[in-house]
Amino acid sequence: TATQTPPDLAGMLALAVLATVAAGAVEVQPRPGWQEPLCLFVAVGMDAGTRKSSVFAAMTRPVADFERDQAAVALPGITETAVMRRIADTAAATAEAAAGKAPASQQEEARAEAIARAAEAASLVVPPVPRWLVDDATPEALAGLLATYGRIALLSPEGDVFDQMAGRYNQAAGPNLGVYLKGHAGDLLKVDRRGRPPEYVERPCLTIGLAVQPEVLRGLASRPGFGGRGLLARFLYSLPHSLVGRRQVGAPSVPQPVVDRYALELHTLAASLNAPAGEDGPAVLTLDHEAGELLLGFERELEPRLAAGSG
DSSP states (O other), X not given: OOSOOOHHHHHHHHHHHHHHHHBTTXXXXXETTEEEEOXXXXXXXXXXXXXXXXXXXXXXXXXXXXXXXXXXXXXXXXXXXXXXXXXXXXXXXXXXXXXXXXXXXXXXXXXXXXXHHHHHHHHOOOOOOOOOEESSOOHHHHHHHHHHHXXXXXXXXXXXXXXXHTTTTOGGGOOOOHHXXXXXXXXXXXXXXXXXXXXXXXXXXXXXXXXXXXXXHHTGGGSTTTXXXXXXXXXXXXXXXXXTTXXXXXXXXOOHHHHHHHHHHHHHHHHHTOSOOBTTBSEEEEOOHHHXXXXXXXXXXXXXXGSTTTO
């Protein structure tokens, strides 16, 4: 009402925001043998001038605020660990140099000291600054973020991500879709970077939430590889009718208690799901009988529409 936009816009972005804080910590099991991560790919198509950016900012701001607050809380501990690591690295380097110059009678003791100092330094792992969101990132950067955090959300009021997928900065190589496909499905992701050992992300969780112009979505089918590799089928699309020309002038703003409650509920949920997954993996939600029947009804309705040539 406040922005005079279709409810689809805020509703779809709400799903993306919920996936941002829940993916990686929780998975859903519709029935035995079928388990899915909670990350979502969401794309809402609305023309320019429809106030989609205002709705996008209102829906995503609490997550950005939570990310900033978590980073501020973690920064002193990160700084302390980083200083301790540098001190330990210096001590390890000094011990290694001393071992190289030690007389033969002291070689064994000096080597043991150097190894101990190196092990001590290696045990001091500097944690990354907490991160949930990204706006503009190459596929390679996304892979690195998933390797660091396990989950990340790309939320943007623009469609630049599709150019990144298509290989904006490496046209010769063509589309680079692997990180998006694996990040949506939760498939094992292997990250190899020069000068660093390989990293394995067992359950990568990538969420994408976009509010773009409809022509951006219409042009996706013609992009090489987007349809054939299943990327387009991973998105939840919404193309609501614009209210431009029929909007209420001077509509009332969102009541402040509603704004505050939305932020509080989202922060509470994010905090409760902030802990990394345990040794047994993410928590698993199972559907009760009624929910399972609803899902079966949806599957029966959808399946005929998937038939090649006639769906």
